Amino acid sequence: MKKILLLLALTLSTVALASSDVSTTMNINAIIVKPLTVSHNGDMNFGVIAQNQDAWVYGKQFKVEGNPGQSISFTINGKTLNDYNEVRINNAEGTSSVPIWLENRQVTSGSLYSPTIGEDGTFIYSFNAKLVPGTAxxxxxxxLVVSVKYN
Structure with missing residues (x-):
């Protein structure tokens, strides 16, 4: 009989322990931002250039619109702004490659190292381009392929 009472007491205490309530809380946070848009102010067209004569295109820019104050990742041909200052253009046969140097590179908010959408909702990357054709x-x-995303 003592064994039955002991077994009954253990069973009831296990049931009592198993039925006690436990809980946890998962917090939910979200930052909702405007979709990004990116545009440019026209293609680079150097026209007809004599061999060994430099040519310039001035005032080129890419404009990003988005959520004010947000940090962005801005890449050109897969490189960050602070790493990108030259693009090469090639002839159809792939036998000639000519450099174009991006100079006087400026941003309207943040920096080349840390681009940020300005308080007016825009970020502008501007530059001048110098073509050095050599004997090509x-x-x-x-x-120039630009990709932009929020950080």
Whole structure:
């Protein structure tokens, strides 16, 4: 009988312990921002250039619109702004490559190292471009591909 009472007491205490309530809380946070847009103020067209003559295009820019004050990642051809200062354009046959130097690079908010959408909701990256054709001849083409995302 003592064994039955002991077994009954252990069973009831286990049930009592198993039925006690426990809880936890998971907090939820979200920052909701405007979608980013990016545009440029026209293609770079150097026109017809004599060999060994430098050519310039002035006032080129990329404009990003988004949530004011937000930090962004801005890349050109896969490189960050502080790492990017040259693009090469090639002829159709791939036998000639000509450098274009991006100079006088400026941003309207943040820095080349840490771009940020300005309080007016815009970020502008501006530059001048210098083509140094050397002895290359023929049509040469290339592109600046910009990617932007929020950090």
């Amino acid at each position: 001849s023929g049509l040469h083409t290339g592109a």
